[in-house]
Each structure stands twice: as structure tokens, then as C-alpha cells.
Amino acid sequence: MAGKKFKKILSITASILTMTLILSQSTFAFDAESNKNEQAALQKQAEQYERTLKKTRNDISEKQAYAKALQGKIETLSKQIKLSNEKIDALNKSIKEKQNEIDKKLSKIESKMTQLRARLRAIYIAGDTSSLEIILGAKDFSDFIDKAELVESISSYDSNLINELKSEMSTISGQQKSLRAEKKSVEKEKKSLENQKSEINKLSEENSTIIAELQGVESATLDSIGENKESQAALEKELKEYFEQQKKQAEENAKKQNSNNAKPSTNSNKNNASNNNSSSNNNTNNTKPDDNSNNNNTTTTPSSGEYVWPCPGFYYLISTFDENRGSSNHGALDIAGGGIYGAQVIAAREGTVVSSFSGCTHDYGKSSSCGCGGGYGNYVVIEHSDGKTSLYGHLSAVYVNYGDYVSAGQLIGRVGSTGYSTGPHLHFETKYSTIWDHSQRYNPLDEYPGLF
Ligand SMILES: [Zn+2]
Ligand SMILES: [Zn+2]
Missing domain, CATH: 1.10.287 (Helix Hairpins)
Structure with missing residues (x-):
């Protein structure tokens, strides 16, 4: 019963967040989602052409x-x-x-x-x-x-x-x-x-x-195959340019923030549906990265206990812990949302960086893995005092190194689409230990009992 109730709440929350997502996406001139849909449709068409060609x-x-x-x-x-x-x-x-x-x-x-x-x-x-x-x-x-x-x-x-x-x-x-x-x-x-x-x-x-x-x-x-390939290449180029532009903007914003000596804060980041309506006219795009840290909104705190939410301002779970992934469940959360690219990724809890990777340059949506970071792309793993670990994957930027001690809420990277990622999102995973094994994973939402 409790599980069902939780799911229902989660689904309502997701609906509200989806609406927010649509609202915030409409403020962008470029629609990455429809670009990807078009690419998928073209890919389907291309497969049909290949079948026709083979048969002919x-x-x-x-x-x-x-x-x-x-x-x-x-x-x-x-x-x-x-x-x-x-x-x-x-x-x-x-x-x-x-x-x-x-x-x-x-x-x-x-x-x-x-x-x-x-x-x-x-x-x-x-x-x-x-x-x-x-x-x-x-x-x-x-x-x-x-x-x-x-x-x-x-x-x-x-x-x-x-x-x-x-x-x-x-x-x-x-x-x-x-x-x-x-x-x-x-x-x-x-x-x-x-x-x-x-x-x-x-x-x-x-x-x-x-x-x-x-x-x-x-x-x-x-x-037809030639034309289809050209169309696909054009769309892919558009999408790549879009991601690159987003990345550049995020980097500029980060620089600006550093020069302002602004300390990343977790308490001022969450924008819920009601906040969207009460926003001032010159700040209509609430989910745009780095606008969030400037909001003086302290009414809701996403953190609970020792854990703070790793991606402030973004609560849409495009994939949950239990989602079926063939041989096993997903075992992690995929946090997404319009304009999430380049958003802050913060340490969910204080601890030591025990593993990180920042060599993946394939920062765009793809339908198969480029292989970097074992599919995680650029990632950070933090070990906490009780031996539990938290992992942050597909990052576009990594700001910490192996051995660094980080405090809860400290900026450790930026949301991206590196590794095996179809589009910008944060892959957030929690484990009982440092062992890289699926059996060690537990539902990250267990650390946020009051959040959803
Ligand atoms: Zn890569
Ligand atoms: Zn994931």
C-alpha cells in the first residue's frame, strides 16, 4: 500500500515536472527533443530503405x-x-x-x-x-x-x-x-x-x-538512402552544435559565478511548479542552469538527513531505480529536464573522491555507447564516512580529482551527455560500498524520504 501511494505521488510529481519541462522547453528556439524524434524517424525510414534495397x-x-x-x-x-x-x-x-x-x-x-x-x-x-x-x-x-x-x-x-x-x-x-x-x-x-x-x-x-x-x-x-543520410547528418550537426553552444554558455556562466565568488548552495535551487508561476517577468526560464543559484527561494529544501539532491532545480526522473533494463533493473536514477545541459552537479554527501574520469569528448546524444568510462562517460565516485558511495555519470565537466575531500553540496561537475547517453541527464547511483557490482546498488530515493 505504501509503495503504491509513493508511486502515485511520484507520478503526479512527474506530471507536474513534465509540464514544467514543456513550458521551459518552449522558451528555447531550438528543440532538441523534436530534433532527436526526427532523427529517430529518419533512422527508422533508413532501415526500411535498407530492407527494400536488400530485397530488391x-x-x-x-x-x-x-x-x-x-x-x-x-x-x-x-x-x-x-x-x-x-x-x-x-x-x-x-x-x-x-x-x-x-x-x-x-x-x-x-x-x-x-x-x-x-x-x-x-x-x-x-x-x-x-x-x-x-x-x-x-x-x-x-x-x-x-x-x-x-x-x-x-x-x-x-x-x-x-x-x-x-x-x-x-x-x-x-x-x-x-x-x-x-x-x-x-x-x-x-x-x-x-x-x-x-x-x-x-x-x-x-x-x-x-x-x-x-x-x-x-x-x-x-x-533515398543518400538523401536520408544527408538529412540525418544535418540534424546530428544541429544537435551537436546546440549541445556545444549550451556547453559554452554553461562554462561562461561558471566563470562568471567563480568571479562573483558565489558558493554553490543547495537550499536556494529547487523550483517547483508554483514557483514557476510566481517568477518575475525577467526570469521566466526557471530551469535554465545557473539561474537557479540566483533565486532567493528557500521555502523548499530537497535535502533530507545527510544527503542533498545532486542536481539542484531538476527533479524529473526520466528513469527510476526499478526500471527494467533487460537482465537487471536500472539500479540508479536518471535526472533530466529541459535546459539541464550544463546544470550544476553537487556532492550528495560529504566524502572522498575515490574514482573519476574526465576524458570523454563525445558530449552529445547517441544511440550506442562510445565506450568512455565504461559507458558512464565522465563521472565522479565519492566514498562517504560509512563506506557507502555515490556516483554521478555522463558529466560534461568534472571539477574534482581523485583524493579530493568534498563537502555536501560542493560543485563537482556539470550535467552532460558523455558515454552511453541518449541526451543530457544526470545518472545518479548509490552503493553500499566501493565495489563495482550491480548487487551493491540501492535506491537513491531511500536517502531522500521527504523529497517526493
Ligand atoms: Zn566517449
Ligand atoms: Zn542511468
Whole structure:
């Protein structure tokens, strides 16, 4: 029950702070959030383009392989058609030869017929003229032979000659007939090959058209990818310039503050929703860094017990201790808000700096880690008197060194976006010891029972 109530309060507080965030953001000419949203949308679009490109290129190589296969088939068919033509030519030659043989045979038969007629005329000159008339009146050779066979007195020589001629004629005619049949079947085969070839030619042409279309898609997609990259680069440049400008401004403000010898104070920093409404006209941007320390607002003290809030003026928790981070919970607080870049980071409690890093120059929002400081970017770890530690990550500036003794509320650095950070925020972590292990972490809000 108590946990639920706490969550509800936290969520209401977050809503108010979100509203404050929106109000304060609208006073900036440049909107880092919408820039990042645009970049994310472009990135999504770029991924879609890459998928399209990959698919199109796969399709093209598939179609090209198909084109190659079709070309192979066309070549095979062309060879087969050529063979058919050669066969047809050879058959035509054979048929012509047979025709010559037939013609020769016919003229031979013609001369034999003339001889036979003469002999038959002599044989029957004074005899059975009716038989002779029958034979001589024959319409053609085969009729002649049929009728001649009827004549009983025909010699065996003539009979043999007639039979021989008859058989030879029939053989040659048979050969010619089978040659013609063979030619017909080869022509049929050739016709089917030509049909196949024209079918495949058609497929090949269609395939070529598809390849040309796909290549058009490929080049259009490449153009889109190029434009998308340019847009992304422009947005990234804008964002980087914005962060750099914020950083510069924060540094100038810090210098000014140092020259004024102003001691960082934690009591005057918190701006809640009601303070926004009661602010004077020349100070509408309450969450702007370094304006906070000039407020004479002491009505609310964020600190409780030994701990003071590490980022005065900023109480919007963009991520809490229990937030699911895959294999474990977040184990820390991410403190964010409009204009937080360059804001003061102060020691939550007095202690000794036992670890720090300030070498990360990648001070801008990113979607993956640059690797600096093990992902923490520039950070400070302070060990307190009871052995507990507090860690401050993603800093844009670090003002303390290893071994320094710092008091509670002392300025130790500035909010930034170094290391694995998608945008300016303070990663605030508390541990039971100096051991770098997730199991040592406890909820920093436990140190601020009265804050939220
Ligand atoms: Zn880095
Ligand atoms: Zn964090």
C-alpha cells in the first residue's frame, strides 16, 4: 500500500515536472527533443530503405540467374533447331536421290515395255489377237503387267523381268515413302522446338523488363538512402552544435559565478511548479542552469538527513531505480529536464573522491555507447564516512580529482551527455560500498524520504 501511494505521488510529481519541462522547453528556439524524434524517424525510414534495397538486390540477382538459365535454354534449342535443319536437308537430299532412282527405273521400265510390246506383237501376230489387244490397251505399266500375266504364253524371262521391275519399283517407292515420313516427323519436331524457343524468348523479354524495373527501384532506393543520410547528418550537426553552444554558455556562466565568488548552495535551487508561476517577468526560464543559484527561494529544501539532491532545480526522473533494463533493473536514477545541459552537479554527501574520469569528448546524444568510462562517460565516485558511495555519470565537466575531500553540496561537475547517453541527464547511483557490482546498488530515493 505504501509503495503504491509513493508511486502515485511520484507520478503526479512527474506530471507536474513534465509540464514544467514543456513550458521551459518552449522558451528555447531550438528543440532538441523534436530534433532527436526526427532523427529517430529518419533512422527508422533508413532501415526500411535498407530492407527494400536488400530485397530488391536479392530479386535482381534471382532474376539475373533466371535470365541466364533462359539464355542457356535458348542456346540449347537453337542448337537442336540447327540439327533439325541439317537432318531435313539430308532427308531432302535422300528423297531427291530416291526420286532420281525412281526416274531412272521408270525410263528403264519404259524401254523394257517397248521391247516387250514388240516381242508380244511378234508372238501373237497370227494367233490370239484378243489377248494382245488386251495387253496393248493397258493404261499404265502396272495395268500392263497385270494384263501381261494373263497371257499364258509369256516367256519365263519376260515374267522374271516383269517381277523384278515390279519389286524394285515397290522397294524404291517404299524407301521414298519412309524418307518422306521421316522428314515430316523431323519438321514436326523442328516446329515444336521453334515454338519452345519463341516461348522462352518471350519469358526472357519479360524477365529483362522486370530486371530493368528492379534496377530502377534499386537506384531510386539508393537515392533515398543518400538523401536520408544527408538529412540525418544535418540534424546530428544541429544537435551537436546546440549541445556545444549550451556547453559554452554553461562554462561562461561558471566563470562568471567563480568571479562573483558565489558558493554553490543547495537550499536556494529547487523550483517547483508554483514557483514557476510566481517568477518575475525577467526570469521566466526557471530551469535554465545557473539561474537557479540566483533565486532567493528557500521555502523548499530537497535535502533530507545527510544527503542533498545532486542536481539542484531538476527533479524529473526520466528513469527510476526499478526500471527494467533487460537482465537487471536500472539500479540508479536518471535526472533530466529541459535546459539541464550544463546544470550544476553537487556532492550528495560529504566524502572522498575515490574514482573519476574526465576524458570523454563525445558530449552529445547517441544511440550506442562510445565506450568512455565504461559507458558512464565522465563521472565522479565519492566514498562517504560509512563506506557507502555515490556516483554521478555522463558529466560534461568534472571539477574534482581523485583524493579530493568534498563537502555536501560542493560543485563537482556539470550535467552532460558523455558515454552511453541518449541526451543530457544526470545518472545518479548509490552503493553500499566501493565495489563495482550491480548487487551493491540501492535506491537513491531511500536517502531522500521527504523529497517526493
Ligand atoms: Zn566517449
Ligand atoms: Zn542511468
